Amino acid sequence: MTYIRYIIISNNHIVTKDYDMELITFFNIGWQRWRSHGLLALFTLAGCYIIHLYSPYADLNYIITLACGYISLILIVFSLLIGPYKLLYLRKNPVNLDLRRDVGIWAGINGCLHVAAVLLARTRGDVIFLFLRPKPQGVGYDLLMSPQGISNNLGLVATFILILLLVLSNDISLKYFKGKRWKFLQRFNYGLVVLAFIHTVLYQRFGNRARGFVILTLVLAVAVLVIQAAGFFLYNRNASRMKNHHRVRQQ
Ligand code: HEM
Numbered sequence: 001m002t003y004i005r006y007i008i009i010s011n012n013h014i015v016t017k018d019y020d021m022e023l024i025t026f027f028n029i030g031w032q033r034w035r036s037h038g039l040l041a042l043f044t045l046a047g048c049y050i051i052h053l054y055s056p057y058a059d060l061n062y063i064i065t066l067a068c069g070y071i072s073l074i075l076i077v078f079s080l081l082i083g084p085y086k087l088l089y090l091r092k093n094p095v096n097l098d099l100r101r102d103v104g105i106w107a108g109i110n111g112c113l114h115v116a117a118v119l120l121a122r123t124r125g126d127v128i129f130l131f132l133r134p135k136p137q138g139v140g141y142d143l144l145m146s147p148q149g150i151s152n153n154l155g156l157v158a159t160f161i162l163i164l165l166l167v168l169s170n171d172i173s174l175k176y177f178k179g180k181r182w183k184f185l186q187r188f189n190y191g192l193v194v195l196a197f198i199h200t201v202l203y204q205r206f207g208n209r210a211r212g213f214v215i216l217t218l219v220l221a222v223a224v225l226v227i228q229a230a231g232f233f234l235y236n237r238n239a240s241r242m243k244n245h246h247r248v249r250q251q
Contacts, residue, residue: 033098040075040106047071054210061121068114070213072162073196075107077220080193084231087238101169104189108166115159131156151202158195161188197221 044067051067052058058066082100119127130152132141143153165188167173174182197217204214 036102064117068110072110077224079103081227084227087234111162151199154195155199161192
């Protein structure tokens with residue numbers, strides 16, 4: 001860890017203080033990133049307001065459950081669109097892009113708020129019954145295999161990945177895991193998006209959700225498939241161009 005030492009003179013005393021440099025850089029992220037965080041916070045609030053308009057008599061817990069669930073899904077998809085988009089303009093996809101990182105952080109925050117709201121509303125201390133059911137013999141538990149149970153279990157795995165990605169979204173983790181390992185862990189994002197889609201569609205089906213939400217989910221799924229396929233194509237094309245370029249230079 002790097003420390004910075006400050007000497008403070010107060011009341012004729014000289015005090016030296018060590019500050020953790022990494023903690024300072026954690027918050028010293030520049031106005032552009034603060035602006036992104038501000039916009040993402042506003043997006044979250046706007047999402048809650050839209051759900052309030054959709055369901056005016058719903059309580060705050062329901063609004064947070066639905067709004068944060070959908071905002072998290074939108075942001076997970078958005079974070080997967082940024083890399084391929086940048087590939088169009090940059091030759092190589094850098095390991096970490098600030099916008100992608102900030103979008104990922106807010107996907108994580110919203111996902112956690114969604115889960116917290118679900119746990120508060122649907123369980124009274126018996127969280128386990130969202131995911132498991134007691135064995136008929138009375139000892140131990142089985143996985144809950146009802147549509148809700150499957151959806152909750154997929155949501156649970158998605159939440160673990162979301163928290164992992166949230167924890168990785170800072171310079172300290174990037175430095176600790178180094179580029180390649182960090183990028184490998186970031187690839188869990190692909191698993192996350194699949195789980196989040198299945199979880200959402202299952203709940204949409206038995207929640208009889210309005211058509212607008214279903215169309216939004218479909219548009220997001222198509223967007224992520226098309227843009228990721230384009231990104232894959234561009235990445236391979238750039239890689240083979242670079243290889244050819246090196247081969248020509250070596251001859
Ligand atoms: C332990 C983890 C999770 C549990 C137990 C859970 C549970 C639930 C429940 C009970 C609902 C239905 C809400 C209602 O209609 O009243 C729901 C909906 C939803 N969840 Fe989750 N969730 C989890 C994780 C996630 C995560 C990580 C995401 C992130 C994308 C997510 C996205 C959604 C979305 C978009 C909906 C709305 C689907 C609809 O229109 O009904 N959930 N979830």
